[in-house]
Amino acid sequence: MIAALVLLAATQAGPCADAVTQADLNRCSATEYEAADAELNAAWRELRTVAKQRGMFDSVLAAQRAWIPFRDAHCKAVAAQYAGGSIVPLIANRCMTELTETRTAQLRALAETN
Numbered sequence: 689m690i691a692a693l694v695l696l697a698a699t700q701a702g703p704c705a706d707a708v709t710q711a712d713l714n715r716c717s718a719t720e721y722e723a724a725d726a727e728l729n730a731a732w733r734e735l736r737t738v739a740k741q742r743g744m745f746d747s748v749l750a751a752q753r754a755w756i757p758f759r760d761a762h763c764k765a766v767a768a769q770y771a772g773g774s775i776v777p778l779i780a781n782r783c784m785t786e787l788t789e790t791r792t793a794q795l796r797a798l799a800e801t802n
Contacts, residue, residue, distance in 0.1 A: 710774045717781035724788040731795040738799045748798065759787045 704716035763783035
C-alpha cells in the first residue's frame, strides 16, 4: 500500500510531479494541503455571507466548528498506521487535502442551495 501511495504521489501532475525523495513528496503534499485549505477558506467566506442572509449562519458555523476537529483527528488516526515511517507526513497531508476538498465542495453546495 505504501509503495502505491508513493507511486501515486510521484505520478501526479502539479507541484509533486517532479518529487523524487520522500522529503520532496512530504513537502509537495504539504503545499497541496495549503492550497486546498485556501480554497476552503474562500468557500467559507462565500458561504458565511449567504448563510447570514438566509438566517442559517449559526447552524453552518456549528457544523464547521465540529468538522475541523473531526478532520484533524481522522487524519491523525489514518497517519498513525504508519507511525515511525518517513511517509507519515505524506499520508497525513493527503488525508487532510482530500477531506478539505470534499468539505469545500459541501460548503459551496450550501452556498448555492436556494
